[in-house]
Amino acid sequence: MPSDSGSFQTTGGVQAIAAPADGSGKISQVTFAVSRWHLLGRLIKNKIFGLFTFGFYRFWGKTHVRRILWEGASIENDRLEYMGTAKELFLGFLIAMIILLPLMLVASLIAGLLSAVTPGLPGGSDMVNIAVLYAFWQFARYRLWRYRLSRTSWRGIRFFLSGSALTYAWQVLLRMALAVVTLGWAYPWLRAYKLDYQLNNTHFGDGKFTYEGTAGGLFRIYWPFILIGQLVIGAIIIYFISTDAVSLSTTTVLAVDKEKLTAGEHAALMLTAGGLLIFMTLSVLSFAVRVWEFRYLAGVTTFGLARFSSRLRIRSVLAIFLLLLVLMIIGYVGFAVMIVLIIKSGPAAGLAQLIFIPAFIVAWISFDILKTLFLLVPLVKAVCHSLYVHNVDVFEETAAMSVNSPKYGEGFADAMDVGAF
């Protein structure tokens, strides 16, 4: 789309920044390869053990999966290594339980009471609730990143993340509020802050990454998405109001008149088709925006004299999602056919029910596994393979640094289960 507007194009952005004087640096592609069979075996084991331990196996399971995934990535033929242990995660969780439990209890009670005391203001306390949760989530995510980076090692040297998770969460919350108030127009500013804070606090050994992106640069990426999103939402609202299907009721809550909504199959069909079209458009656009953003941030990030570039393509990301979609549809249809066959051939209804519940659990678990194998792994692979490190030799000059890395796991983050793997 706006590929001609320049600055976020990787080549343009890259050349403007920190081009080495001699220009003869070695360029190296990041690679990623894991054995899906090995990963599949591990994921199945994790699910089974997880079921029998009421979920407490998750710390061990996660650690095993991470070791496999981390090892899959390599730069200059040297693999990343995940140094974290399940013990750290588990103890982090226990400590978080002791600290977090009373805190969460009091917080949720206060939130609940607030909503009970102000019945006239239904939105007010919900907003506070959401804001607190959002800030807490950001806090947890930052800590999670800190833990993961500090347990990631390449060539025997660890990464780490400095900065304060509390500052980060608070600043993100402020910018998010602004983004909501401005109907999304301040969202690039929020992204700019996040990237700036995270990347400029990322270290490898005694070296530091530098991110020189700007809010303006991100705005040039995001504006079409924001504009189209608003046009679509505006059009939907106008359509519904014009058809009288939605009216502002006395309680100022959008009341939907179902009879008018479903009047005529034609209208229902139109609505479904229109909704699907809008959903697809917005999805594709949101993928596109993330891809552009990634290329942009790679282009404006440096590590000493080393710099990065990414050739991530929208269509390769889209293809991954489409493949998962197809697999899901096949899975659902297959599952439905199986259920019908069982019901038809089953001697008694009781037996069908007996089979149905475990079958449902298996289907649910397989979706989770499918997602890891056919969404997470290909996405990480696409991102890694798109990434090039220029002047990769710079990294050889890095020495280890003993810094204050988190002693115990992810604690807060894990109790809330932030993060997919």
Place this chain on the structure above:
Amino acid sequence: MTVSGRLFDGKSAKAQAVLLELAGDRLILKNEAGVRLGDWPLDELRDENVVAVKSALRVSVAGGDEARLIIEEPEFVAELRRLCPRLRKKRAAPPGWWKPYLYWGGGAALSVVIIFTVVLPLLASQIAYLIPDSTRDEIGRGARDYFINAIASRQKTTPEAVTCKSVAANRVLQRLVSDLGAAGDGDLPVTKVTVIRTKAANAFALPGGQLLVFSGLIDMADSPNGLAGVLAHEIGHAKYRHPTRLFVANTGVATVFSLLLGDVTGGTFLAAMGQLTVGSAYSRDFEREADRTAVELMQAAGYDISPMILLMKKISTQGGADKFSFSFLNSHPGVDERISLLAAAGNAGGPALTAEDWALVKNMCK
């Protein structure tokens, strides 16, 4: 046999070219100038590749040591695999490894137990009394109007139309509730009765002394004492502020379970199950307390409570319990137990309303 390898010493990211040779049960690492860089016992070597690579090793020598030796000579790799049987085994945990598990695990378990047995019940009862009366009244009025509006919109009419407005009948009910309250220790937990025109047989207490009665309950009651018993039961809920306490307890239980289990396979399901069992245990206690209060109040006021048993049986066979929280019958497993509690109270006492007053109430929503 001397082969070359690459050593990352854990101090610098630069690979050092090393020459490797085997000397008895040890692996000797030398740099190209012949300076000895390491002397690694074969027993301690471990391959750090999670997924084994056929002809390459990433070797470490000790648990905390981040140095890695990369060996990519197939013959030497095969030789090492033969000489080091524990290459793919896990390192033994250091002595005392279990201590942090014990301390932190014990602390967390203790914290959970204390929260369930002490903190939650205490918080629940304290918070219920901490809320100022004016606020509670406001919550109660808001909740009452909310229910009336909800029922009116479901029946597609106005809130006025679903409220049974008969002044005389309302006065009768008001007086009955006051008499029941006064028969106890004199305080009046229920101050306002509202009868709503709807088929469901139900009654529930709201905060701030509000009591909602559905006309279906009045239709189903064969005698004034059945209805009076239900009202006394609801007065019991109001008196001990059960709605607020249950709300607090449920919030707490949900928080604890979702934190404990995370959201893994079955985690959400288990959390819901836990909340259901613990939560309903709380509410069964509340029902028992309200029934006991009902018996006390009815006996103190000189009314026969036994017709309430008949009414309860009638409602439970109809499956009349609605989805509203704090409805009159909401924990099915306890119905038999509750009936035996009421039966134990006997059938002493007279009618709660005169025949004329009962007729007024029976007809108030017709």
